[in-house]
Amino acid sequence: MPDLYIKHQASALKGVSTIMDDHQRPLFLLVGSRGLRQDGFSLYQLSGELLGEIKQKSLGFSPSFELFQNGQSIGSLQKIWGVWHEFVYVKNLNWLIMGDLIQNQYRIIYHTQTIMQTNIILTSAGPTFKLAIAEDADQVSCILIAAVLNHWVYTQPKAFIRKLAPNTLRFS
Structure with missing residues (x-):
């Protein structure tokens, strides 16, 4: 399976991001609508065919999202706050997402x-x-899922502070 690439800056902005392959050929279009409510992302083939969507189900400090493929719900994800780390669990698929979500370095297991x-x-x-x-x-x-996790990075106050000045801010 070839690796896929999404430009970091493009995924942080509103609008359309292009998913590329190893040879920088566009494969998919990722369209997002973001805000305080009803966040969502849709993934399209270049021909315009809808492949899947992920939509916000609930608000709050840890909003949940529903994952759809071929018009059917296939799973939902929500952050789980642990003692040492935060995790994301994808219900129905039984996937666990672990790693540094703030730096976008994680694995789905x-x-x-x-x-x-x-x-x-x-x-x-x-x-x-x-x-x-x-x-x-x-x-x-x-x-x-990667689109939503990247979106969470930019909507978390702690992450925003770390991105602005990672070594200069200290809280006592």
Whole structure:
């Protein structure tokens, strides 16, 4: 399975992001509507065919999202606050997302199998998300989940402060 790439800056802005392959060929379009309520992302083929959507179900400090593929709900995700780390669990798919969600370096795991791994890499176009997805069948779900997790980074106050001045702010 080839790796997929999303420009870091494009995914942080409102509008359309292009998902590219290893050879910088566009494969998908990711369209997002963001705000305080009813956040959502839709993934399209370049031909315009809708492949999947992820829509916000609830508000709050830890909003939940519903994942749709072919018009059917296939799972939902919500943050789980642990003692040391935060986790995201995807119900119905039984996927666990672990890693540094603030820095967008995490893995999606099913039992002991890695479904997807993300990293930020530096390319000539600037910072870019690299999505290493193990199976073609999981591409749509993984791209939509990555879009929501990236969106959470920009809507969390703690993350916003870390992004602005990671080494200069101190709280006593």
